[in-house]
Amino acid sequence: MAVAKLNEYAQKARLDLRYEDVGCDGLDHIRTFTVRAVLDGKTYDGVGKNKKEAKLKAAENAFSVLSEGTIDPTEKTTEASAAPTDQTSIPQAKYTCWLNEYGQQKRSDIRAVESTRLGPTGATQCCRFVVGDKEYPAATGRTKKDAKEEAAKLVYHEICGGNTTEDAVKEQNMGKSQNEPSIPSRFTSDFDSMEYLGSGAFGHVYKARHTLLERYYAVKVVCREEKSLREVGTLSELLHCNIVRYYTFWMEDSGYQGNSELTECSAVFSSSQTSNNSSAKYLYIQMELCDTKTLKEWIEEKNTQSLQDSKRREEGLSIAQQIVSGVEYIHSKKHIHRDLKPENILFGLNGEVKIGDFGLVTRDDDDDDALMERTGQRGTTTYMAPEQREKNYDRKVDIFPLGLIYFELLWKLSTVHERGAVWDDARSQKLPEEFSLTFPQENQIIESMLHEKPEDRPEASKLKAEMEMCAQTLNKQNTHQEDETV
Numbered sequence: 001m002a003v004a005k006l007n008e009y010a011q012k013a014r015l016d017l018r019y020e021d022v023g024c025d026g027l028d029h030i031r032t033f034t035v036r037a038v039l040d041g042k043t044y045d046g047v048g049k050n051k052k053e054a055k056l057k058a059a060e061n062a063f064s065v066l067s068e069g070t071i072d073p074t075e076k077t078t079e080a081s082a083a084p085t086d087q088t089s090i091p092q093a094k095y096t097c098w099l100n101e102y103g104q105q106k107r108s109d110i111r112a113v114e115s116t117r118l119g120p121t122g123a124t125q126c127c128r129f130v131v132g133d134k135e136y137p138a139a140t141g142r143t144k145k146d147a148k149e150e151a152a153k154l155v156y157h158e159i160c161g162g163n164t165t166e167d168a169v170k171e172q173n174m175g176k177s178q179n180e181p182s183i184p185s186r187f188t189s190d191f192d193s194m195e196y197l198g199s200g201a202f203g204h205v206y207k208a209r210h211t212l213l214e215r216y217y218a219v220k221v222v223c224r225e226e227k228s229l230r231e232v233g234t235l236s237e238l239l240h241c242n243i244v245r246y247y248t249f250w251m252e253d254s255g256y257q258g259n260s261e262l263t264e265c266s267a268v269f270s271s272s273q274t275s276n277n278s279s280a281k282y283l284y285i286q287m288e289l290c291d292t293k294t295l296k297e298w299i300e301e302k303n304t305q306s307l308q309d310s311k312r313r314e315e316g317l318s319i320a321q322q323i324v325s326g327v328e329y330i331h332s333k334k335h336i337h338r339d340l341k342p343e344n345i346l347f348g349l350n351g352e353v354k355i356g357d358f359g360l361v362t363r364d365d366d367d368d369d370a371l372m373e374r375t376g377q378r379g380t381t382t383y384m385a386p387e388q389r390e391k392n393y394d395r396k397v398d399i400f401p402l403g404l405i406y407f408e409l410l411w412k413l414s415t416v417h418e419r420g421a422v423w424d425d426a427r428s429q430k431l432p433e434e435f436s437l438t439f440p441q442e443n444q445i446i447e448s449m450l451h452e453k454p455e456d457r458p459e460a461s462k463l464k465a466e467m468e469m470c471a472q473t474l475n476k477q478n479t480h481q482e483d484e485t486v
Contacts, residue, residue: 002059004233006037009063011250013100015040019055037062052237052333095152099129102159105184108132112148127151187219187256187284194256197292203228206256207289217247220285221255227359228283234335234361235285242326244346244356245288255282290354295319296342299408313439314474316409321467322353323402328460330355331395334364340401341383342408364395382423386452396454399463403449410442411435426450441470 010017022034022045035054037044039062046058103110111130116123117140127147128138136158139150187194191208193216198205203222210217222228235246298319302312323345330337337358344357385400387393407426413419422432429450436443445466451457458466 002056002063003236004229006039006059006063007232007236007249008229008251010039011248013040013097019058021051095156096149099131099152099155103131106132107184112151114144114147129155131155185252185254185256186250187221187252191217191219204255216289218244218287218289220283220287222283222285223255224251224281224283231358231361232283232285234358235287237333238330238335240326240329242322242353242355243329244290244354247286247288249283249285251281251283253281256284288348288354290346290348290356293347294343295345295347295353295405298347299342303412303414305412312412313410313442314478316406317442317467317471317474319353319409320402320406321464321471323355323405324460324463324467326353326355327398327402328464331364331398331460336362336364336395337398338362338388339380340398340405341380342405345405385454387454394454395460396457399449399454399457399460402460402463403446406442406449407431407435407446410439428452441473445470 007017017037017039020036020038022036024033032047032049033051033054034045034047035051035058037046037058044058044062046054046056046061048054048057099110108131113128113130115126117126124140125142125144125147126138126140127144129136129151136151136155139147139154141147141150190211192211193209195207196204197207197218203220205218205220207216208219209215232249238246302309327337337355338360339357344355346354346356348354383401383404385397388397404426411432413422427450429447431443431446445463448458449463
């Protein structure tokens with residue numbers, strides 16, 4: 001996906017990237033939208049039938065222009081931007097990239113000063129670099145990119161003393177500690193007070209304080225794979241109060257292994273991820289920090305209470321409404337979560353419900369490529385919709401687990417044995433008789449969500465409306481009871 005690739009390139013090159021909504025033209029039925037990608041001050045426009053398509057076109061245009069210039073983002077970013085101490089040779093057109101990584105390694109600010117000179121044969125582009133407090137000689141070129149590359153080459157030769165790259169590498173490695181990393185970790189330099197929060201099939205999550213912003217975030221560390229890049233691409237498109245917020249991501253050569261008590265866990269993660277690929281890279285995903293308590297723990301707490309909590313109905317409905325609101329938004333963005341379950345539903349620091357863990361997300365498109373991405377048996381069997389065992393399914397696979405979760409929110413299942421006896425029946429729309437008598441309106445909603453055939457299940461938008469009606473009915477009942485008490 002061009003948007004995710006461009007984000008990755010900007011992160012590696014430490015360039016500022018943002019998107020601007022330029023506007024739209026045309027009549028309602030033939031309207032076109034324009035979105036502008038601004039990368040390091042340069043603009044690339046994209047036009048499409050909607051804002052999402054326009055953004056994709058803008059990213060593709062930027063990517064195309066970059067591919068024709070001195071920096072090729074389609075190349076392995078890890079090779080193009082390796083630090084000088086890790087390289088044995090630098091291609092002729094890669095001095096700018098070398099300089100960027102040199103600045104990161106030395107913690108030096110790098111600034112390019114560009115200008116245009118008029119001469120007898122026309123305009124000539126000029127560029128000089130300021131590295132830290134030192135200004136280096138200017139260079140010229142036919143284009144700005146040529147001038148920038150030549151200026152970076154002058155910096156390289158002055159720093160390396162005219163040596164060949166291989167000699168320079170040997171000199172820079174002389175006297176260097178064997179355990180010292182060639183590139184400083186952005187995670188350990190930008191964050192402190194790292195606290196391990198948990199792990200899953202795709203990586204580890206840490207609570208960490210950003211040293212400049214003085215705020216805490218959750219940072220997820222995963223091995224770079226297609227599915228992890230897909231998760232980042234999806235998160236970057238989503239902004240909703242009931243979805244864990246994504247901020248940014250970057251790549252490093254290794255996974256963080258900080259806490260001594262986590263050595264075994266972290267070592268397993270590191271070795272398992274790198275055993276199949278010695279050049280594996282890691283994604284660091286910076287996200288909103290949530291409460292450590294998940295919805296699973298909320299349900300377990302309610303189930304330990306001696307009596308069916310009278311407030312559980314109201315609280316359960318409120319939680320279900322927030323989950324459905326998040327799912328409706330996910331589906332509106334043409335995505336399928338595929339792994340909705342209480343463990344993946346969190347609470348924000350202010351108590352609001354947050355859907356998390358998009359590791360199994362996939363596109364909700366009908367084209368062949370999207371269907372090929374889908375695989376059977378993806379998700380958690382206990383909550384998985386019947387059709388999810390096959391490839392041919394759509395967003396309705398998210399509605400089925402929602403029905404089971406809503407049932408759990410309301411009904412007390414005290415023991416494992418009781419849960420086992422009730423659960424299989426619930427998956428077949430056979431809810432306990434006592435439940436249907438206690439929660440007649442909710443029972444009807446939940447049964448509609450648990451239809452075996454996906455086409456018989458309601459859309460998230462319809463569920464949202466039905467739950468709102470349920471909330472209004474419950475509110476009237478509570479008001480009536482209060483009036484009678486008075």
